[in-house]
Amino acid sequence: MKRILIVEDKTSLAQVLCEAVEADGFEADVAANGTEGIRKLADGQRYVAVLTDLRMPGADGIAVLRQSRESDPDCPVIVMTAFGTIENAVEAMKLGAFDFVQKPVDVDHLLVLLRRCQEHRELRFENLLLKEEFRKRHGLPAIIGDSPKIVEVSQAIQRVAATDSTVLLEGESGTGKELFARAIHQLSPRHARPFVAINCAAIPDTLIENELFGHEKGAFTGATARQSGKFEIADGGTIFLDEIGELALNVQSKVLRILQEQRFERIGGSVTLETDVRIVCATNRNLSQEVKRGRFREDLFFRLNVFPITLPPLRSRKEDLDALANFFLQRLMRDLKKPGLQLSGDARAALREYDWPGNIRELENALERAAILCEGNTIERSDLGIASTASVDDRLREALDLSGSLGEATERASRAVERLKLSDALKRTSSRAEAAELLGIAPRTLIAKLKEHGLGE
Template structure:
């Protein structure tokens, strides 16, 4: 990185420069570097999208006309990665109409060609400054929310910070939020943070786990019941929707919600009213809904085990939490915090992680994500008698580490011996068995739906199921 005048903001994160003309790109790069910015270059939309995925640019500067794809595509991709990422577009002479459409799509600013380097630098510095102020504001808001009791979300990885930023945006609105992510990634934690960060923070946060409550009881849990609604209903009971009035209702594991109840939830979302079980008076509630699932709702919609209209209503503001194994660096941050927390809880004196223990933690794949890491550290703190946690205290199985190693070829586990016919047959049979098992799982064991998913007749599915001995 070249050094520049102290008055300009120096980027820690690079400027992504998307321009196909080599001479112009070199000129702009030079001007930016002179001011202390580091620059990554792309020549078309595909290259730009790849850069957006692998690095976290502070600002994107893109030509609108590109040899393949266009600047609007780059703009959209950037906003998808991070809605607050500043994007400045460059337009050819006379392309004011294009500039207007880019601004409408969320570009921060535009520059007419031929580009005046001073003007460019001004726009870039201003965009970076705006982004910095916005980030400071987020940190302050997080701190303020923490003081009010919001849970602390630990992690610095750009992918997580982006999710947190989305969470802040969602919190400010009243939109329904759908949190997705593998088990243990922090969906419930994020739901609580969302509530605490928003204007409903002083209202109730009511959670219900749709998977933990038997199907028959879920309806009365959600909507309550009137006295005498069924045998044993000796008094009126308010449901969670009522309890969450002026607050947030967290529907955890929404993928497990039976179809019959899905339509009732949809109605509340649309009309904001419902009746208690056995009741006739419509009740009006003011509830913000947050739902979470670790299932693939898309494929459940395809299998017709999840209503598409409810899915669309819920995913007004989808937030996907990345798995821990993709958040390099966060494992050790979380591990240090957890060691500290459990050490204090257990009244142990100073306790640290040895270098070898940290390396083992970082090499592990964490299929159970943050929850697994938290449990692992808790156990290690209990087991460790000295002042340093060693790999032996962690009880990490190497199998999971192997599974995470990107170099491992899954075909190595498959028996390809014998003739070509024999090898092919074994692979096909195994693929068939796995596809059927998976479809049955996605369809909650409903054979007809599983057959639909696989686009085969139910008879063939039954026959295959017997053949493969799938229970």
């Protein structure tokens, strides 16, 4: 990364700055006023730093700073202030400016600052990847996000990891239940022992017992040798019962027994085995409701519900979107060998507007698909393929006139729908009788309505 955005309305100064940074090996992108600077930032170009004048007619340096914080929160912004405007500089620092320089600009000092920005940028970039590498080597998954909600969950996990308590992870699909289950294991004293995951939804009811408890040779046709179950394999470690809400009632009672006694038998076996496993389970159902409906054993629920943790949906912590998107982008840059990959400002806005019913997994998939589809290195809103589902409500709001009372607005909307239905029916049929039939109304009514709407002749 070498490019620097210079926003300065005085052409002579812009020229001097431009030459100075280029002589130092940077590339300069000059905007002649705040509005132009904001546009360049919103386009999603990534800069080493933004250097902006503070006082400019129209959009000023503060507006440029705001846009930069929004388009690329990590990009350092340096503001230039004239003598006597130090208060504005202080305000800029409060808003997150990296530093400020006074005019007349000391070019050498400025270049030192810019080089520091460059180091800061490259370090941040490497840091994220290093963190991931480190965590991978030590088995700790990278948990991204610093919203209060995710911090709270992370702290809960650290505290409970040290114990042997059963943990119940609840949350919508794609919110990171498995990721957190692994983190609990890795942070626990059991981390050197196995982490065994079982997806209760993926195994047919008739096989799950075999999966969990194993069998003795000859226990059933085809059981040609003794086989250990997951509970046996996980001894000393952690067993992750994913989608526990899908477990059949008869298997639930067996799981309950293990939890109570930590003992079980292999299918067809007479020896009782003792096991020392820590249970972490996850579900995207509401288990207490399942209990009420008689689909989940209440006694098992109480056993599992020792330390419940609810993972927040992505839509309730949109402040983590940028960090998550950056994290996935960096991984894609490496995996797809597209080093300059970036999101345009508008694409970032699209990410924020969307509701993410599939949560982080959906985000991860949307970015991967967009990274492959996009022309060049910039992912645009249209590459994300989420815009159309972004918000039906918003599109309706645009199309309808919602002013006035409830009665008035509804009346207007229903008339608009009626008109559309009528004219569509006329287009699709060759006679009024046919149109009336299609609409499910009497021909008389159709004629009256057409007249009312001024349709037909």
